[in-house]
Structures are given as structure tokens and as C-alpha cells.
Amino acid sequence: MAKKLFLLDALALIYRAYYALIRNPRITSKGRNTNAQFGFTNTLYDLINKEKPTHLAVCFDTHAPTERHTEFVEYKANRQEAPEDLLDSLDDIKKIIKGFNIPVVEVDGYEADDVIGTLAWQAADQGYEVYMVTPDKDYGQLLIHKNVFIYKPGYQGGDVEILDAQKVCDKWSIERVEQVVDILGLMGDAVDNIPGIPGVGEKTAAKLLKEYSTLENVIANADNIKGALGEKVRNGKESALLSKKLATIITDAPVQFHEEDYKIKEWNKVDLIEVFTELEFKTLGKRILGDEFNVFQSTTVAVQTEMFAATTEPKENGQKDLFGNDVPAKTPAKAAVAEPVESGFNADKNINNTPHEYILVDTDEKAKDLVQKLLKEKEICFDTETTNIDANDAELVGMSFSYKPFEAYYVPAPADQEKTKQLLEIFKPLFDSTETTWIGQNLKYDLLVLKWYGIELAGNIYDTMLAHYVIEPEGRRSMDLLSAQYLNYEPVHIEELIGKKGKAQGNMRDVEVEKIKDYAAEDADITLQLKYALQPGLKAKEVEKVFYEVENPLVKVLTDMEFEGVRIDEGFLKEYSRILESDASDAEQNVYAGAGVKFNLASPKQLGEVLFEKLKLDPKAKKTKTGQYATGEDVLLKLAQTNPIVDDILTFRELTKLKSTYVDALPLMINRKTGRVHTSYAQAVAVTGRLSSNNPNLQNIPIRTERGKEIRKAFIPRNSDHVLISADYSQIELRIVAAISGDPNMCEAFKQGIDIHTATAAKVYGVEPGEVTKEQRYKAKSVNFGIIYGQGAFGLADNLGISRTEAKEIIDNYKKEFIGITKYMDNTTNFAREHGYVQTLMGRKRWLRDINSSNFTVRGFAERNAINSPIQGTAADMIKLAMIKIHEAIKKEKLQSRMILQVHDELVFDVVKSELDIIQPLILENMKIALPLPNDVPVEAEVGVGDSWLAAH
DNA sequence: CTGCTCACG
DNA sequence: ACGTACGTGAGCAGC
Structure with missing residues (x-):
């Protein structure tokens, strides 16, 4: 097979793609223009797909000046600054190129066409068919070499055009491709600010060359050229010679064609998936990656994958965050590339190249031995295989354990549920051990499965899914993806055992044990290794506190709530x-x-x-x-x-x-x-740290309208001995704003226990609290909430149905009266700009890569996130801590009452009437003290009791 | 499968 | 000229 080398002129292709779609731009949901990325990817993929190159390289210009610039200062001096969108696209495009595993070639002091020209001729000498992928007509001159061609990609459905020497000559109406530089010298090139001979265009240049063959000969015969044209040529000969030189592509640049380097290689699919997801290339992503794009898309999380840049920079001395805590080493907000952190674990070893031992434990004797072995271990990775993704309706099919890398045990569970219970009895000492830390990916699921068999784990929880959540809250975190990203290993897909989702999906119970063993043991093995790989990230990002004190302990709380149901x-x-x-x-x-x-x-x-x-x-x-x-x-x-x-x-x-x-x-x-x-709480979905609820969502049950709130009458206590209690935080987000901003007026209002919206209205309208009208309070309330979200005058006006002038006036007054809040908004955005993230009181972080974007819309999004996330996230931290404390207290007091629902600032309990007196203060007190706020801002909570959720309010 | 609409905090 | 308030999940229509 012929060797086919394709050399891409990246910037020319990018410009072309960007402007081809300028009237019909592709904009992501976050407002980013992705024309360039899309066009480039399309071109690249189409040519790989259709032309089947054996060798490929992408060439870029560098910022270094070239000889052309030193020789002719005007060279390309007319170029306008490239649009911001286009510059922003370069990082993505380099990532995409990396994803396709194609080498990037750039040489300081030489433009891409020089590099391409040099490589093209070298390769052609070695017998390659060389295609230069570019929309630039100047490349025609390189077709002097007979194995070199121009490959002009089609845009917007246009056809690809492959140009050989004959076609180039036809285009320019010349006889030999050598004349391309002559024609360029004569006519110049407006795009590059090459002058040529003023007044000589394409047609005239071709005519002159037809007669005199070369530029030099045209000049030599200048005196023989009649009329105005002769005059122009005589005046412009130096300019023409210089122009020819500028237009001549260098073919002996200091770059060497090594065929090994440019060979087509395997794609780095994880990189591609990540960048395509971020750019929202849904159809294109699927076209390129097929079903694999779907596999990794399967979880709910949208759009962005955040960086996981291990920062090795030393910590800057004296850096404090908004809460006065030390901050981690500066993380670049921009140009963040996903790169797993160096782990203590040996990353060179992986499951592909390291022998592993996956052991089937299929007798009671072996099981007992295993238990004895595991009882000696402090940390055990655990995973269950079941018959159903809904843990509330699942039968155990097997369990896997691993305590050291590359070694794992699989214990099948009999279909006979009585026998499975007997098997679990063997493991009871292990499950009851308080010395064990259980490692797992989404352990809530496994805990819930076991809970249906009456089993609870007494030890601590270390959930790798949650580790990844606090390290990279916006990322996706399926096992497949984490394994690929952190362990460089693609595990066995569950589809290979039970088929794809849908009608055809089979049951784990029907898969032969050996197959499940390989899959299940591998899962435990991978998860254990993931723990080692994620551990340094927790430290580097300084998110250990929220991980160990909030997220891990919450797992058992949520398990119990989901088990309980309503x-x-x-x-x-x-x-x-x-x-x-x-x-x-x-x-x-x-x-x-x-x-x-x-x-x-x-x-x-x-x-x-x-x-x-x-x-x-x-x-x-x-x-x-x-x-x-x-x-x-x-x-x-x-x-x-x-x-x-x-x-x-x-x-x-x-x-x-x-x-x-x-x-x-x-x-x-x-x-x-x-x-x-039984709802299911998603603990690693909401980027701010909140929970979300699904199957069904019990966090959006109607309450605002009369006919809507009727539905809450259907949420009732367990039986007539029970009642429902609803306990909710009062104005928690505004209290948090007051506390972390330290605004004196707002802090004071909360300390005095004044209605916050009335207090706000009094300040904004300059009246006594007693004189505030209903309408003033209503408007102040809207401002208070708007502030939390970073709302502007336009939004407030729209919301209240008032003029923008009035809205602006209200906001200006507000900012003047609550100067501390104004400062908070400035400080938090500045902090984000400098460090690339914002954080909550518990150190939960959210990275804001767009905070320094020059795109107004994109940056605006990031700024509002910077303002809102610490507030919403701190509230989430607080109620999570309260849930952990209340759960503990209920256990300690051996109460029969149960926490059953969480709705962001509200907890619902199914309570035995006889326990009412003890549990109400228990709930309230724990909610209030869960996370003390700075500046002595008090936290208040209220309870209600009733025979339905509606009545409990 | 995507977009629109609407439920909640 | 741009687009304008954060965070979620679910049902339905229509491609």
C-alpha cells in the first residue's frame, strides 16, 4: 500500500473554519463559540476517515518572528488581532490533536507553510504521496515535486478538492507550477500585506508570465512593455522581487521528516471524549467515537470536565481565602488540562501489564478463610453484583473484595435467598468490625443492597466516587472513565456481560460465574487502585476536610433515608x-x-x-x-x-x-x-455540593400554588402512631451571605431577629422598619434573592415588572447600604480570578475556568457562579453536617423515628408520637450548631408537626 | 434524543 | 451588540 502523508496547516484551517460559520455560529449552552474547533475536527476526521492516511502531522506557526518579518516590516502587519473566540479555540484544538494522537510540528522562526514545504519534499523524496491540507493557494508552488498535492477541505457540505500541478496551473492560467511564485510576486497578496506591483492583478500577472515566463524576465523586459502597464512594472520591480521572495515557501527549514513519528497511532479516546463533551459535539462525537461516546456519556452530568491539574508549585506564603484559611497553591484558571496527579502508587504498573490474581470463593470454607484474612486488613475495597440497578429491588449475585492491588476475591451468592442470608452470616464478623474502612465506588448502592438483607457495615466509608466529586465537582465519574483517566486502563464493560440497556439487557444472575468473577474482581481491584490514585488529589486540592467530615459520613445517612422511604x-x-x-x-x-x-x-x-x-x-x-x-x-x-x-x-x-x-x-x-x-439521592452530581433527588424526585414536590400543595397531603406518616415533622432553616442562604461578607447592617438585622426583607427595605428606601410597605418589602425580598445569584438591573426589572431605571436605583441603594455585601461580591470574583476557584466554609471548592475569559457572556456566567457557589455550597455543607449529627443522635438514643427526606434547607422525619418531645429539640439543636457561622450570625430553624407533609409545614 | 416547559430550593 | 439569576429532575412533543 502506498504511504500517504497528510500535513495540516492548522491555523489556516482554523481561520477558514471559523469564518465559514461566522453567520451561523455554533454556540454552546455556556455561550462559547466553537466554530473553529468544530470545523477543524470535522476536517481532520473526514480526511482520516476517507483518505486513510498512513502518516499525519499538524503544523502550527509560532509566535517567533520569521525572516520575512525582519526583511519586510510590513509583512502581515495589516493583520487584525484574531477574534477572542478563535484564540480561545487553540487550546481545545491542541487537545483534540493530542486526542487523535497526531504530532504537532512547529519551528520557531518559520511559518507553517515553510515547515510543511520542507517536510513535504523530504517525504516525497522517500516515495510518499504527500497531501498538504490547506485552503491557501500559495502552496501551489510546492507542487513542483510530483508526489506532492494540495488537499483543500470542503466547508459546509462543499466537496474536498485535491489539486495536482495541472489543476494549479489551470487555476492561475499559467503553464508551470514554478510560476506560482512569479505570479504572487507580481500581484502581491493583500491578506499577507505583500505589495506586489500595484495595479497588477491575477489576470495581468498571468498575461505577463505567458509572454516572459518568469518574473525576472518580465523585469528584464520592462522597457519593452508598452503603456501604463510598462510604467507600473518599471516602478514596481523591486517591490515585485521582494514580494516573490516573501511568497516563496522555504523548503529547507530546520526540520527533519521521521516517518516513525508521523505514523497513524491509536487515539486517546478519553481525551477526545472529554473535549468533545465540553464542546458539546454530540453528533460529531458520536460519529467519531461511536458507542464509546455513549458509554462515557451515560451519567447525568453535563458539559464541563474540570481540570485535575496537579500543582507542584510551592504554596504562596500568606495566601488567605475569603474565610481567612490558607489556600492551596495557585491553580491556573485557564488552559487547564486534565492530567492525573502523580500518585504514590506506581503508575507504570497497570492491569494490562501486571499479572493479577482474581480468586473465586465458592465454598463456605473458602469464605471463612477469606473473612479471617480480611479481618486483619484495615482497608478493604468492596463491591456487590446484583440483579437490578435499583438497589431497593435487587438481589445479591455476588460480592468482591480487594485489599491489595492486582489481587481480588469474588464470592458468588446463591439464587436461593435463604442461602444467601446464610452466606452473609459468615461475613458478619467482618461487616461488624469497627476497625475496617470500606473503600468503594458509590458505596451507598452496596450498603442499600446489604441493608435489605439486614446487614450494616460498622466501619468507616471511603467512597472513590465522592473523592472524585470533591476533587473535580463538574467532572463525570463513571468507573470506566475514572479507570481510563487515572489508571490508564479500560475495564471490562458491564455490557459485555449482560448486554446493552433496554429490552435486550440480560440479568447478572444468568451470567456464568467465571465471567462475573473476572468482571467483579476487577472492579474491586480497580476501585482500590483508584483510591490510591485519587488520594494525592485530595491533598493537593485541599478538599480532605469536606471529603472526610461531610461526604463520607453522609453515605450511611442517605442509605438509611433511602431505605426508609416515605x-x-x-x-x-x-x-x-x-x-x-x-x-x-x-x-x-x-x-x-x-x-x-x-x-x-x-x-x-x-x-x-x-x-x-x-x-x-x-x-x-x-x-x-x-x-x-x-x-x-x-x-x-x-x-x-x-x-x-x-x-x-x-x-x-x-x-x-x-x-x-x-x-x-x-x-x-x-x-x-x-x-x-424510596427516592434516590445523588451525592456527586450537583456542582455546588447540594444533593439531588431522583426516581422519583422528591425535592420538587409542589408547594407554591393552592392546587399544587394539595399533593403534599399525600405524603403521610408510617401509621397512626406516627406523625411527620418538617424542620427547615430560616433564610439560611442570606444568613450565610451576611456571615461570610461580614456586612454590619445585615449581620445586625439577623442578630436582632428582625425580618430580613423588612430590614433590607428599610435601608434601601431610607425609612424606619415600622414604616416599610408591603410593596417595599416585596421588592426588597426580590433584591435579596437576586443578590445571591448575581442578578443585575435587567433581571430585577424583569422580575418585578418595574423599569430598569427603578431597578438600577434600588440596586445602587442596596449596594450603598450593604457595603459589606458589595465588597463580598468584588472579593469573591477577584479571588476566583486569581486562584481559579471559590470555596465554601468547609473548603468545598468549585473551579471556574472561564472567570478570566474576555467573552462577556462566558465570564458573566463564571462571575455569578463565583458569587453564588460559596453561598449555596455552604448551605449544603451545613445541612449535610446536621443530617450526620441527627442520624448519630437518633442511633445513640435508640429512637424509632427516622429522617426520611431532605429538600436543601428542610429535613422531614417520620416520627413516633411518643418520641416527639425528645426528637424536636434534638433536630433543632443539631441543625443550629451543625456549622457555626462567622461574625456570630445566628442560625435559626423551625419545626412543624402534622399528619401530612402539608400539615407539618 | 433534544428542546421546551415547569416543579422545587 | 451582546444577554441578562444560581442549582436541580421529569414529562412531553417532535425530530
Whole structure:
């Protein structure tokens, strides 16, 4: 097979890609323009795919000046600064090139075309077919060598064009490719600011060369050229000669073609996945990586992967954070590249090249031996295999253990559940050991599985998923991905055992034991190794406190809450569903009657067309980014006056939402064994440190509207001896703002116990607290919340329906009266700009790579995150600590009551009536002292008791 | 599978 | 001229 070398002129391709899409830019959800990255990737992949090169390299210009610059100061002096978007793309593009495992060639003092020219000719001499990938026509001169071609990529569906010498000559209307430099010398090049001969363009240049063959000969015959043209040539001969020199591509640059280096190599798929995910290349990512892109996409987390840059820089002396703590060594906010930290663990060894021992433990005798062995170990990695991803409905299929790398044990569990219980009895001494630290990936799952068998682990928890969460809160952290990233090893995929998700997915129970053993033991082995690999990161990032004091201890708390579940009044919901059905249907009919057409009211697309095209309602709605009319609640409210059907539409929306999302959905989630609903808390999803809840989400049960809050009547105590308690923090986020900003006015208001929104209104409007009107309080409340999120005048105006002038006035007053808060906002953004992250009171960090972006929108996002994350995150730290303390206290007091739900600033308990007196103060006290705030800002919490969640409020 | 809409803090 | 308040999960329509 012929050897085919492709040399890419990176910057030329990037510029071309960027401007090709300029009128129809690709913008990510975070506002980044990704034209260049997209165009470049497309070109690169298409050529790899279609042309099957055997060798590849990408060439860049460097910043160093070239001889052309020293010889001719005007050279490229007309170039405008490249757009910021485009410059920002370079890091991504280099990452992509690295992902494709292609060498980058750049030589100081030489431009990419010189490098490419030199390499092309060398390779061609060695018998390669060489394709120079560029949109630049100047390369035509290099086609003097007969094995060299220009490969001009197509843009926006255009076709690729491969140019040989003949085609180049045809383009320029010349006879020999040698004449390309002559023609460039004559006509110049506006793009590079090469003058040529003023007044001589492409056509004239070709005509002259046809007659005189070379530039030099044209000049020699200048006197024979008649008329104005002759005059121009005579005046411009020096300029022309210089221009020719500038346009001549150097073919003896100091660079050597080594064929080994440029050979096509395996892609670094993890790098590609990471960068494609960040750039939101969904379709393209899938086209390039196929199903593997899906595998790594499978978790819920979006967009960004944060850096994991191990910083070896020395700690800067005297650096303090906003809370006066030492800060870790400066982490670059920009240009952060994922690079696993050097671990104490030997990274050169991996599962590919190191013999491993995975041992099947399939008799009671072997199991007993294993237990004895494990009892001597302090740290044991543990993993379960089960029949179901829902731990509440799963049977144990087997357990794996590992306490040293490359050695793991797999213990199959019999299908007969009684026998499995007997097997677990053998392990009881181990499970009961308080000396053991249990290492695992998402141990909550395994703990929950065991809990259904009546087993609890007495030891400590070390969850690698949570370690990664605090190190890199925005990253994705499936086992596959972590293993690839930190251990450089791609584990056996679960699909290889039980097939892909969906109908065809099989059951772990049906897989032969040997296969499960290899998979399961490997999982425990990998997880143990991950622990070693992640450990240095915890230290480097200074997130050990939040990891050991908050996240790990919370695992058992959440396990118990999920196990407990909550009782739902199914009958009540069935009845309520009928009412909603009937009322929604009435509203729907009203809409059709009022509009004069029948359509699908549940379709925003159809509704938009009816409202704005058929009924021509005003104000005409803005379009969404897909070109549809927006029909969200805010839009509809502005239309409410113009047509009575709008009210009915809103009613229909409200009722169908309640019905489908809650009233009809919740009964379907009732567990058959318990008759209760068991949500699942995601502990490593929300970037700020909050929990999230799913299957079902019990953190967004309606409360704001009358018909919505009815649903809370369906959340009821275990039985008639029980009641529900709801305990919630009062204004926790604002207290945190006051405390960490130290603003005297706001701190004082909380210390005095004055209603915070009234106090704010009094300051902003310059009146006594007693004189604050309802409206002033309402507006002040909106400002208070807006501040937490970094809202501006526009947002406040929109929110309150007031003018931007008034909004600005309110905000200006606010900033003046609460100067400490203004300072906090400045300080926290400055801190982020300098260090690349912000943090909570417990040292939970969030990295903000865009904080120094010059893109207004992108930077704005990061700045608002800088303001909000420490607040939201500190509140999350606080309630998590409270949960741990309350859980401990309930255990210690041997109470029958249970914590069952968490909703960010609220905890719900299923309480035995006889324990009410003891548990209420226990809850309140622990919530208040969980995380003391600076500046003596008091923390308040309130409890309510009732026969339903609604009544408990 | 994606985008829109809407439920919560 | 830009776009404008943070963090989530779920159901539905329509491609």
C-alpha cells in the first residue's frame, strides 16, 4: 500500500473554519463559540476517515518572528488581532490533536507553510504521496515535486478538492507550477500585506508570465512593455522581487521528516471524549467515537470536565481565602488540562501489564478463610453484583473484595435467598468490625443492597466516587472513565456481560460465574487502585476536610433515608387525579372554543402558532433558539390581558403538569415490598455540593400554588402512631451571605431577629422598619434573592415588572447600604480570578475556568457562579453536617423515628408520637450548631408537626 | 434524543 | 451588540 502523508496547516484551517460559520455560529449552552474547533475536527476526521492516511502531522506557526518579518516590516502587519473566540479555540484544538494522537510540528522562526514545504519534499523524496491540507493557494508552488498535492477541505457540505500541478496551473492560467511564485510576486497578496506591483492583478500577472515566463524576465523586459502597464512594472520591480521572495515557501527549514513519528497511532479516546463533551459535539462525537461516546456519556452530568491539574508549585506564603484559611497553591484558571496527579502508587504498573490474581470463593470454607484474612486488613475495597440497578429491588449475585492491588476475591451468592442470608452470616464478623474502612465506588448502592438483607457495615466509608466529586465537582465519574483517566486502563464493560440497556439487557444472575468473577474482581481491584490514585488529589486540592467530615459520613445517612422511604396515600392521589383530569379538560375545551380551532394544547409549537399567527396576539413572542415561538409562563402572563384563553392555557398547563409529573407518577413508584416510595439521592452530581433527588424526585414536590400543595397531603406518616415533622432553616442562604461578607447592617438585622426583607427595605428606601410597605418589602425580598445569584438591573426589572431605571436605583441603594455585601461580591470574583476557584466554609471548592475569559457572556456566567457557589455550597455543607449529627443522635438514643427526606434547607422525619418531645429539640439543636457561622450570625430553624407533609409545614 | 416547559430550593 | 439569576429532575412533543 502506498504511504500517504497528510500535513495540516492548522491555523489556516482554523481561520477558514471559523469564518465559514461566522453567520451561523455554533454556540454552546455556556455561550462559547466553537466554530473553529468544530470545523477543524470535522476536517481532520473526514480526511482520516476517507483518505486513510498512513502518516499525519499538524503544523502550527509560532509566535517567533520569521525572516520575512525582519526583511519586510510590513509583512502581515495589516493583520487584525484574531477574534477572542478563535484564540480561545487553540487550546481545545491542541487537545483534540493530542486526542487523535497526531504530532504537532512547529519551528520557531518559520511559518507553517515553510515547515510543511520542507517536510513535504523530504517525504516525497522517500516515495510518499504527500497531501498538504490547506485552503491557501500559495502552496501551489510546492507542487513542483510530483508526489506532492494540495488537499483543500470542503466547508459546509462543499466537496474536498485535491489539486495536482495541472489543476494549479489551470487555476492561475499559467503553464508551470514554478510560476506560482512569479505570479504572487507580481500581484502581491493583500491578506499577507505583500505589495506586489500595484495595479497588477491575477489576470495581468498571468498575461505577463505567458509572454516572459518568469518574473525576472518580465523585469528584464520592462522597457519593452508598452503603456501604463510598462510604467507600473518599471516602478514596481523591486517591490515585485521582494514580494516573490516573501511568497516563496522555504523548503529547507530546520526540520527533519521521521516517518516513525508521523505514523497513524491509536487515539486517546478519553481525551477526545472529554473535549468533545465540553464542546458539546454530540453528533460529531458520536460519529467519531461511536458507542464509546455513549458509554462515557451515560451519567447525568453535563458539559464541563474540570481540570485535575496537579500543582507542584510551592504554596504562596500568606495566601488567605475569603474565610481567612490558607489556600492551596495557585491553580491556573485557564488552559487547564486534565492530567492525573502523580500518585504514590506506581503508575507504570497497570492491569494490562501486571499479572493479577482474581480468586473465586465458592465454598463456605473458602469464605471463612477469606473473612479471617480480611479481618486483619484495615482497608478493604468492596463491591456487590446484583440483579437490578435499583438497589431497593435487587438481589445479591455476588460480592468482591480487594485489599491489595492486582489481587481480588469474588464470592458468588446463591439464587436461593435463604442461602444467601446464610452466606452473609459468615461475613458478619467482618461487616461488624469497627476497625475496617470500606473503600468503594458509590458505596451507598452496596450498603442499600446489604441493608435489605439486614446487614450494616460498622466501619468507616471511603467512597472513590465522592473523592472524585470533591476533587473535580463538574467532572463525570463513571468507573470506566475514572479507570481510563487515572489508571490508564479500560475495564471490562458491564455490557459485555449482560448486554446493552433496554429490552435486550440480560440479568447478572444468568451470567456464568467465571465471567462475573473476572468482571467483579476487577472492579474491586480497580476501585482500590483508584483510591490510591485519587488520594494525592485530595491533598493537593485541599478538599480532605469536606471529603472526610461531610461526604463520607453522609453515605450511611442517605442509605438509611433511602431505605426508609416515605408513605404515600395512593387513594388520595387517585381521587385527585380525577379532579385534575376533569378541570384540565374544561380548561382545554375553553381554549379550543376561544381560539376557534382544535389543536394539541400540550404542544408548545402548535400553541405558539395559534397564539401568534392565527390570533395574532401582542406582544409578539420572542422565538426560541430553534425558531419556535416561546410560550413559557412569563410570555403567557404578558398576554393574559389580551385574550381570555390565556388564563385557560395557564390553568391547563398547571393541572396537566401536576397530574402527569406527580399525581399519576408517584403511585407508580411505590415499592411493592414496602408500600413506600424510596427516592434516590445523588451525592456527586450537583456542582455546588447540594444533593439531588431522583426516581422519583422528591425535592420538587409542589408547594407554591393552592392546587399544587394539595399533593403534599399525600405524603403521610408510617401509621397512626406516627406523625411527620418538617424542620427547615430560616433564610439560611442570606444568613450565610451576611456571615461570610461580614456586612454590619445585615449581620445586625439577623442578630436582632428582625425580618430580613423588612430590614433590607428599610435601608434601601431610607425609612424606619415600622414604616416599610408591603410593596417595599416585596421588592426588597426580590433584591435579596437576586443578590445571591448575581442578578443585575435587567433581571430585577424583569422580575418585578418595574423599569430598569427603578431597578438600577434600588440596586445602587442596596449596594450603598450593604457595603459589606458589595465588597463580598468584588472579593469573591477577584479571588476566583486569581486562584481559579471559590470555596465554601468547609473548603468545598468549585473551579471556574472561564472567570478570566474576555467573552462577556462566558465570564458573566463564571462571575455569578463565583458569587453564588460559596453561598449555596455552604448551605449544603451545613445541612449535610446536621443530617450526620441527627442520624448519630437518633442511633445513640435508640429512637424509632427516622429522617426520611431532605429538600436543601428542610429535613422531614417520620416520627413516633411518643418520641416527639425528645426528637424536636434534638433536630433543632443539631441543625443550629451543625456549622457555626462567622461574625456570630445566628442560625435559626423551625419545626412543624402534622399528619401530612402539608400539615407539618 | 433534544428542546421546551415547569416543579422545587 | 451582546444577554441578562444560581442549582436541580421529569414529562412531553417532535425530530
